Amino acid sequence: MAEQLLFLDREAVLASLAHVDVCEEVTQVLRRHAEGRVELPAEGYLPWANGEGAYCRSLAMLGAVEADGGPTLRGMKLINAATSNPSHGRERAAGLIMLFDPDTARPNVLAEAGWLSATRTAAYTMVSLRHLGPEQWDATTFLGCGMLARVHVGLLAAAFPRMTRVHLYDTEPRRAEELAGWIHERHPHFTVRVAPGARSAVAAAQVVVTTTTADRGYLPAAWLAPGTFVAHVSLSDLLPDAFLAAQGVFVDDVDLVADNPRRILGQLMREGRITALSGTLGQVLIGERPPIRPTASHVISNPFGMAVLDVGLLGAVHEAAVRLGLGQKLTLY
Template sequence: MSEQLLFLDREAVLTCLAHVDVCAETARVLRRHAEGRVALPPEGYLPWTNGEGAYCRSLAMLGAVEDDDGPALRGIKIINAATSNPSHGRERAAGLAMLFDPDTARPRVLAEAGWLSATRTAAYTMVSLRHLGPEQWDAATFIGCGMLARVHVGLLVATFPRTTRVHLHDTDPRRAEDLAGWIRERHPHVTVRVEPGARQAVAAAPVVVTTTTADRGYLPAAWLTPGTFVAHVSLADLLPDAFLTAQAVFVDDVALVADNPRRVLGRMMREGQITDSVPKDRAHGHDPTGRPLDGTLGQVLIGERPAVRPTGSHVISNPFGMAVLDVGLLGAVYEAAVRRGLGRTLTLY
C-alpha cells in the first residue's frame, strides 16, 4: 500500500492564508491553551556557529490542540535560522511544518513554514494589541525591518485599518528603506518614516514592535512614553528595567519563557526578578519575591485575568512562540488547501 502526503510550498501557503482569519484562529488556540486543552512538549534546540562565525540554530517544536468537532490536531514545526542569512539576501529563518494523521500517526501535510511561522507570530501580536494595546492609536513603530516586520505590517494594516503612520528603524538602513518602499507601494494611504535611531523610533508611536535579531538589550524604560504598548517579539531588545517598571507584563506560556535563558525575561525569571503570580518552586535557589507577571494572553481571552491597557506607564507583551499556534494555523491552511485543490501530492513509497 502506497502512502502519500500533501505538500504546500510558499505560494500555496500564501493562497490558503488569504482564506483564513489568522487572528481568529490564533485567539481560538490561545483560549484552548488557557483552558488546558493543548499539549506542548519541550522544544528541541540545536545551536551551532557557521563558517562566518554567525549564530545558527534549529528548533523542533511539537504541539497538539484539542478540537470540539473531531480529533486533536497534532504536528511539528522545524524552523532553522542563521543570523548571517540577511547579509546574503536570504531570510533569517526558514523551515517545514507537518500535521499528523490522528489514526496512523503518518505525516498528512508538509508545508513551507517560514511565512506560516511569521504569520503566526504577527497574528499573536495583533490579538495582544487588540486586547492590551492603547484605547486610541493610529501609529506604530517597527524596530528591525526583515521579513517578520513585513508580515507584521501587512497584517497590522489589514487588522487595524485606521493605522495612518508607520515608523521604521533597522541597524542596516537599507533594510529599513526596502521595507518603507514596500509599504508605500502596497499601502499608499500609510505615511512611512525611517528613523535614524532606535530611540527616535520608539518615541514616535504608542505601539512599538521589536522584530530584530538582537541578543543584547538596548531599550530602557526611559525611552517608553507612558501609554506605550510594546510587542517584544524578539529575544532581548528591552532592558530589565523596562519589565520591572511596566504597568503590566503578559506572556503566551509562563514555563516556556522561564525555561529560555536566551530571552531577557527568561533570565529575569530564573533570577527571581520576575515571577509568576502564583508561588513558584525554588529550584534555582531564588526567593520568588520579584515583580509578578500579569498572566498569559490566553487567560485574558477567557476572562481569567483582567486585560490591562497602557495608561500611566507601558504594557509589554512578551511571547515565546508556541508550537500549538503553528499547528492550529496549519490545520486551517490544510483545510483551505483541500477545499481549493491546492498543493502537490507526494508519494512516500
C-alpha cells in the first residue's frame, strides 16, 4: 500500500490561513495548555557558526494538543535560522512543520514553517494585547523590521482597527524603509514613521513589539513610559531592570522560559532575581490568574514559543486546505 502525505508550500499555507481565525485557534490551544491538555517535550537545539562566522541554529520542537471531538493532534516543528541570512536577501528562519497520523504514527501533513510560525507568534501577541494591553492605544512600535514584523502588522490591521500609527526601527535602515513601503502599499490607512533610533521609537507608542535578532540587551526600564505594553517576542532586547520594574510579566510556559539559557528572563529566574511571575497567558484566559494592564508601570509579555501552538494552528490550516483542495500529495513509497 502506497503511503502519502499532503505537502503545503507557502502559497498553500497563505491561502489556507485566509480561512482560519488564527487568534481564536491560538486562544484555544493556550486554554488547553493551562488546563493540562497538551504535551510539551523538551526541544532539541543544535547551534553552529557558518562560513561567515554567523550564528546558526536548528530547533526541533514536538507537541501534542487534545482536540475537542476529535483525535489528539501530534506533530513537530523543525525551524532553522542563520543570522547572516537577511544580509543575503533571505529570511532569517525557515523550516517545516508536520502532523502525525494518530494510528500509524507516520507524518501525514508537511507544511512550510516560516510564515506559519511567524503567524503563530503574531497571533500570540494579538491575544496578549486583547487581555493585557493598554485600555486605549492607537500606535505600535516595531524594533526589528523583518518578516515577523510584517506578519504582526497584517494581524494588527484586522484585530485592532483603531490602531492607526506604526513606528519602525531597525539597525539596518534599509529594512525599515522596505517595511514602511510594504505597509503603505498593503495598509494605506496606517501612518508609518521610521524612527532614527531605538529609544525614540520606543517613546513613540504605548505598544512595543521586539522582533529583532539581538543577542544582548539594550532596552532599559527608563525607556518605557508608564502604561506601555511590551511584546518581548525576541530573545534579549530588554535589560534586566525592565523585567524587575514591570507591573506584570506574563509568559506562555513557565518551565520552558526558565530552562532556556538564551533568554534573559530565563536567566533572571534561574538566578533567583525574579521569583514569581504574574502567570501565563493561558491562565488569564481560563480565569486562573487576573489580567494586568499597564498603568503605573509597564507590562511585559515574554513567550517562549510553544510547539503546541504550531501544531494546533497547522491542524486548522490542514482542515482548510482539504476543504479548498490545496496542497500536493507526495508519495513516500
